[in-house]
Amino acid sequence: MSHRCVFRVTPVACFLGSLCLAFLIRSEQTQADDLYAIAREQLVRDRIATAGVTDERVLDAIRATERHEFVPRSQRERAYLDMSLPIGESQTISSPFIVAMMTQAIEPKSTDIVLEIGTGSGYQAAVLSPLVKQVYSIEIVKELGDRAAETLKRLDYKNISTRVGDGFLGWEEAAPFDKIIVTCSPESVPLPLVEQLREGGVMIIPVGERYQQTLYLMTKQEGKLVRKALRPTLFVPMTGEAEQGRQVHPDAANPVVVNGDFETLPGDEEVAVNDFVPGWYYGRQVKHVRADSNDSKDTASGKAFVRFENETPGLSSHLLQGIPIDGKQVSMIRLSGRVRTDGVQIGPDPESLPMIAISLYDEQRRDLGTYWLGPFRGTRSWKEVSRLVRIPGQTREAILRLGLFGATGLAEFDEIVIKKVD
DSSP: OOOOOOOOOOHHHHHHHHHHHHHHHHHHHHHHHHHHHHHHHHHIIIIIGGGTOOOHHHHHHHHHSOGGGGSOGGGGGGTTSSSOEEEETTEEEOOHHHHHHHHHHTOOOTTOEEEEEOOTTSHHHHHHGGGSSEEEEEESSHHHHHHHHHHHHHTTOTTEEEEESOGGGOOGGGOOEEEEEEOSBOSSOOHHHHHHEEEEEEEEEEEEETTEEEEEEEEEETTEEEEEEEEEEOOOBOSSHHHHTOSSOOOTTSOOOTTTTOOSOOOTTTTTSTTOOTTOEEEESEEEEETTSTTOOOOSSSSEEEEEEEOSTTOOOEEEEEEEOOTTTOOEEEEEEEEEEEEEEOOSSTTOSOEEEEEEEOTTOOEEEEEEEOOOOEEEEEEEEEEEEEOOTTOOEEEEEEEOTTOEEEEEEEEEEEEEOO
16 A cells, blocks of 8 residues: 655645745845945945045945945946946946045035936935935936936935936926036036025036036035036036037047146146046046156156055055047057056955056947056066057947056056057
8 A cells, every 4th residue: 555645735834934935035135235234334444435535424325325226236246336337328327436525525414405417326316315404306318217216215215306307407496406416517507507506505517528527616606606626527428408519529430548648737726636637537546747846757758647656455546538439430449558667566356456448338338348458567667568459339438547456556657549540
């Protein structure tokens, strides 16, 4: 006689099984949240507090704001790296440092009513939320605006109001504003934003050509804006008429490096800006050295070059430049430059060494790859280096990068050139 074992699933067993499953899910979520919190703390400690953001309220806001909730799932593993990330519709989420720096610059107060132009993912508004009374945020791209509104609602940000529309027209019925943050770059300051800024109020805004922008802090005095240059920058332009109406358009068929020989020196307005190198942006631990200055040992050519020095392994020391490049019209370039190093030692990661690198992106700002000269280590006198780089047909822009990238020691660069190869 055969025997069969029959297992009966009772309602109690179902309940206990569901309870265990729920516990496991909650446990995994708790572990993930803990890891994200650790990543945020490391981001603040190593990348933001060391780069000049000192306002503890702002640093606390960065620690508390869950940036991974504001990026696509495919980008979550990079959410707490200090870099911009694609969020769709040809737009990006600003790097945590830029968000923190812009937030600190406007000196947010608990009584402030703030207007943000260029909602994007909603991250900047979320960082502002615990620091001010009310945030009004506008996004012109409907898909992004709707998604950001849903995210902010799901995360229970009660003092943030959003709308889809032309941000350069402002939000008239909510004006006047104590502070205005513009996270996309116009060629000049839109008049409605000036009119809607309270007398004595401040606006932070990137202004300039598509790939040559300067971040300004502007204060409204007697109806006019008094401006102060903060740093060179690169922001995504406003979609639509504001971008189409630019007087100067980039020449993506003939990519070149602006001030690659570093002969153009800062003007009077820019000379007091830390790490300012004309034509370049996001300088960290970089010095624009004149060949005839007391601290100049020698130069590769011309009258100036850039020097990077770092004593702390892993600490940022770099310089960037955005370049338009159309892969339909450019199939290959030659990247070249001159470099000198002194006592360079590798940082905490294998790629933490000096190099000249170029990263390529498509029209959705998806990464198409990075190509580099170097890396360089030890001590070496001035040397010219170059390589050919094939440009994928879908390429629309590039980011050129120089620096130590976490290595320690000294590295100097000069004569950085991109030449189209027919």
